[in-house]
Amino acid sequence: MKKYPLAVGLILLAASSVTLSSCIGSFALTNRVLSWNKQVGNKFVNELVFFAFWVLPVYEVTSLADLIVINSIEFWSGNNPVTASTKVVDTDNGRYLIKCDGKGYDVTHQPTGHTTRLEFLTDTDTWAVVLDNGETLPFMTFIDDTHVRMRGVEGDFHVYELSQEGVLAYRAANQTILTAQR
DSSP states (O other), X not given: OOOOHHHHHHHHHHHHHXXXXXXXXXXXXXXXXXXXXXXXXXXXXXXXXXXXXXXXXXXXXXXXXXXXIIHHHHHHHSOOTTTOEEEEEEETTEEEEEEEOSSEEEEEETTTTEEEEEEEETTTTEEEEEOTTSXXXXXXXXXXXXXXXXXXXXXXXXXXXSSHHHHHHHHHHHHHHHHHHO
């Protein structure tokens, strides 16, 4: 009987890396391809592209890349390299560069160079602003699928519904305070 110590070792290594890491990963690359496919056209075109990507094997390659490389990077570093991106937003107040690193956003006002850091605190389901001294100032906490606790202009928190009515209620409550302060 022949012995294959290298093959057995590689199989054990692969099995242990999958079973001992206890991290499924976000499969960001595969999900990005799927999201792109959903925007290609109507449902018939989407189905054709989906089928073609399985045959070609686009999904197999992206899934394997996610499984072996990208999810491992995400597990050990805490950042997923696929989710990192920079967007440019032009407004009446100037151009903003919004950089996503998978944990939050750096929003830079291009004319002044001032950067504001927004981070999502997963342990409390809260979005917060990172202050210059490194402290975080929470401004929105998810309560459930339909409600958030939002910080008002005066620093107090109120619960709002995640709907157009909730956004209008938040805006009205804070607009009244801002108008009164002027």
